[in-house]
Amino acid sequence: MKFKIVLVWALLLTFVVNAQNPDAKKYGSQITADQLKEYLSIIASDALEGRETGTRGQKMAAAFIAAHFQELGFKAPVNGSYYQPVELYSSMTGEAYLKVGQTRLDNFSGIIYSGTADSGGEVSLPVVFAGYGSEAEFNQVDVKDKAVVLLAKEMRMRGNPVVKMAQDKGAKLILLCAHETLAEFDNIAGQFKNFMSGGRISLTKPQPGNAAVTMVVSNVTVEKIFNTTLAKLKDATAADAKKTPLKKFKGANVQYKVTTEVKTIYSDNVLGYLEGTDKKDELVVITAHYDHIGKMKGGTGDLINNGADDDGSGTVSVLAIAKAFAQAKKEGKGPRRSILFMTVTGEEKGLLGSEYYSEHPVFPLTSTVVDLNIDMVGRRDPQHKDGTYVYVIGSDKLSADLHELSERVNKENLNIAFDYTYNDQNHPDRLYYRSDHWNFAKKNIPIVFYFDGIHEDYHKPSDEVSKIEFDLIEKRAQTVFFTAWEIANRDNRLKVDEEKKIKD
Ligand SMILES: [Zn+2]
Numbered sequence: 001m002k003f004k005i006v007l008v009w010a011l012l013l014t015f016v017v018n019a020q021n022p023d024a025k026k027y028g029s030q031i032t033a034d035q036l037k038e039y040l041s042i043i044a045s046d047a048l049e050g051r052e053t054g055t056r057g058q059k060m061a062a063a064f065i066a067a068h069f070q071e072l073g074f075k076a077p078v079n080g081s082y083y084q085p086v087e088l089y090s091s092m093t094g095e096a097y098l099k100v101g102q103t104r105l106d107n108f109s110g111i112i113y114s115g116t117a118d119s120g121g122e123v124s125l126p127v128v129f130a131g132y133g134s135e136a137e138f139n140q141v142d143v144k145d146k147a148v149v150l151l152a153k154e155m156r157m158r159g160n161p162v163v164k165m166a167q168d169k170g171a172k173l174i175l176l177c178a179h180e181t182l183a184e185f186d187n188i189a190g191q192f193k194n195f196m197s198g199g200r201i202s203l204t205k206p207q208p209g210n211a212a213v214t215m216v217v218s219n220v221t222v223e224k225i226f227n228t229t230l231a232k233l234k235d236a237t238a239a240d241a242k243k244t245p246l247k248k249f250k251g252a253n254v255q256y257k258v259t260t261e262v263k264t265i266y267s268d269n270v271l272g273y274l275e276g277t278d279k280k281d282e283l284v285v286i287t288a289h290y291d292h293i294g295k296m297k298g299g300t301g302d303l304i305n306n307g308a309d310d311d312g313s314g315t316v317s318v319l320a321i322a323k324a325f326a327q328a329k330k331e332g333k334g335p336r337r338s339i340l341f342m343t344v345t346g347e348e349k350g351l352l353g354s355e356y357y358s359e360h361p362v363f364p365l366t367s368t369v370v371d372l373n374i375d376m377v378g379r380r381d382p383q384h385k386d387g388t389y390v391y392v393i394g395s396d397k398l399s400a401d402l403h404e405l406s407e408r409v410n411k412e413n414l415n416i417a418f419d420y421t422y423n424d425q426n427h428p429d430r431l432y433y434r435s436d437h438w439n440f441a442k443k444n445i446p447i448v449f450y451f452d453g454i455h456e457d458y459h460k461p462s463d464e465v466s467k468i469e470f471d472l473i474e475k476r477a478q479t480v481f482f483t484a485w486e487i488a489n490r491d492n493r494l495k496v497d498e499e500k501k502i503k504d
Contacts, residue, residue: 024485027328028413028478031320033470036477039068039316040378043290044308044465051307052294053088053201053346053353054265061290061315062270065343068319069272072326077273077340077362084269086345086356091116091206092199094259098175098215100224101252105217108193109186112216114157116200116260118208125173127225127251131237133162140244144170147254149222151237152176155188157214167212173256174214177222180230185218194298201265201349203356208260215256225251267291267345269353271362274325276338276488283363284488285340285371285445286321286480287354287436288314289347293459302461309452309463313378315343317477324481335488337369344436347375354436358443369494370402370487371447373437377476378468381453388475389417391451394432396423399446401495406448406483413482414475422451429454444501446494448483450476 042048042064049057066082078084093114096107099122105111127147131137141148148171150162155178157163166174179185219230226233226249239245270290276282292307306312322341328334340363346352358365377390396403410418422431432438437447452472457463487494 021485023328023333024482025413027324027333028481028485030324030327031474031477031481033474035320035323036316036473037465037468037470039319040308040312040465040468043315044306044312046304046306050294050305051290051292053291053349054267055294057294058267058291058345062268065270065290065315065319069270069322069341072272072322074272074274074322074326074341077271082270082272084271084357084360084362086267086269086353088201088203088265088267088346088349088352089205090199090201090263090265091208092261092263094261096215096258097256098217098221099255100221103224105221108189110218110221112155112189112192113213113258114192115213115258116206116208117211117213117258118260119213119256119258120210122255122257123172124253124255127175127254129226129233129236129246129249129251130166131246133165135165137237137246138165138169140246145172147171147173147175147256149175149177149217149225149251151233152178154178155216157216163214172212173254174212175217175222175225176214177217177219177230179219182218182220185216188216199263201346201352203352206260206262208262213256213258225254227251267353269342269344269357272322272341274322274329274335274339274341277334277336279336280338281367282337282493283340283368284335284337284484285342285368285440286318286374286484287342287344287371288318288374289345289353289436290315290343291345291348291353293348296461305459305461306464308465308468309376309378309455310458311347311375312465313376313452313468313473314374317374317377317473317480318343320477321481321484325484335485337488338363339484339488347436351436351439354439358439365443365445368440368445371437371440371445372480372484373435373440373447373449374477374480375435375449376452377450378470378473379452379455379457380469380472381455383421383453384419387417388414388472389419390476390479391422391431391453392418392420393422393449393451394437394441395446395448397425397432397441397447398444398500399494399496402446402448402487405486405490405494409482409486410479414479416475416479442502444496446496450480452476
């Protein structure tokens with residue numbers, strides 16, 4: 001009996017030792033907390049000013065990453081460069097004013113406008129009053145090709161049903177009055193001014209059109225337009241709709257002008273390429289985004305959003321994993337498939353760098369086997385007070401083969417807790433669609449997204465290096481390394497399940 005137990009143990013031990021690949025273990029263990037800390041202290045330092053896309057701080061991060069790839073002896077895969085240029089466009093409201101009589105109201109003082117239309121010069125329009133914008137009220141007045149004033153219950157300019165109704169009825173200028181006092185209006189206008197300074201960023205060059213324009217205006221402006229009081233306008237909205245009381249408020253013409261400023265932002269994805277051996281035409285991609293949200297546009301105290309976790313932690317993981325693979329190759333243990341280490345730009349602006357890559361791939365997408373995406377792996381969330389865990393998202397969405405491999409490799413190595421809470425595509429936080437792997441998944445390339453959860457310092461200046469748990473990054477980055485090692489070295493390419501593919 002005793003003998004039998006010993007035999008079983010011996011067999012189990014043999015199994016475990018065999019399952020672990022000694023080479024993978026050797027090079028994976030070269031990824032260390034100290035090394036990750038050294039890299040992150042640079043990537044997330046105040047000097048890099050929060051790495052906002054297109055800024056000098058982001059370009060400093062890019063230079064650091066490219067130099068790292070060069071030191072590792074990686075090929076520069078973009079026509080001899082580590083940089084894949086990504087041109088982005090920022091569109092911001094340019095000039096915007098409203099004239100009522102002799103008074104000109106500029107943006108954030110008298111009006112609030114955040115659109116990106118172009119009126120094609122100053123436009124003069126007759127103005128009508130449509131109360132709270134109910135169907136009955138719109139039936140009393142003709143707003144087509146006019147300016148319309150609405151007493152709004154909410155000041156949203158986009159997605160507001162009364163704005164939609166006014167647009168559908170053909171209004172050219174929609175003036176929303178949502179505040180009872182000028183002080184209230186001015187307060188909101190000040191907040192908007194701060195918030196709006198960033199502009200909207202896109203991959204395609206915007207063509208500002210002469211669409212209907214929506215502005216928020218103060219109660220004082222509305223009173224001036226109709227030469228009456230807000231109270232009287234409100235009274236009229238409460239009166240019998242059949243008697244068309246709204247018609248008696250006729251304003252003089254108003255004039256307005258809006259323009260849009262389009263600027264080009266020059267940024268780059270940074271790519272390092274490690275060529276494989278007998279299966280070098282197939283490619284494993286490991287990604288993280290090196291951009292973050294930059295500095296706060298106003299306020300006092302610490303204004304730099306360091307993005308130590310988001311996604312400094314993923315970026316330094318990619319650098320460390322790259323170094324471990326480079327060392328393996330130097331010692332004749334390089335991967336059979338090629339590996340592309342890619343830190344992307346513009347993630348915080350809408351996954352733009354990875355979208356650009358997926359539309360302008362440097363290596364054929366048909367030969368791209370997997371994307372392992374690391375976005376936030378340096379912290380723990382309130383749901384995990386202790387222990388080593390990581391949220392694993394998307395591993396089963398396109399390939400049962402990948403999911404099985406990912407689970408098995410983890411069990412054979414560090415056996416950290418894989419939490420699949422966010423793996424549900426219908427989870428309200430929709431994380432499967434919220435980082436760069438999605439641009440690979442939508443091209444039917446299997447992905448795994450590694451993530452640590454939402455914490456209190458998310459997108460705040462307090463996302464600092466001092467709050468990072470480097471032991472956690474080490475374990476998580478090693479797990480990604482072991483997974484990549486297995487995918488890059490196994491005999492068969494990962495199988496994509498036909499029935500799971502996304503059809504256009
Ligand atoms: Zn992120």
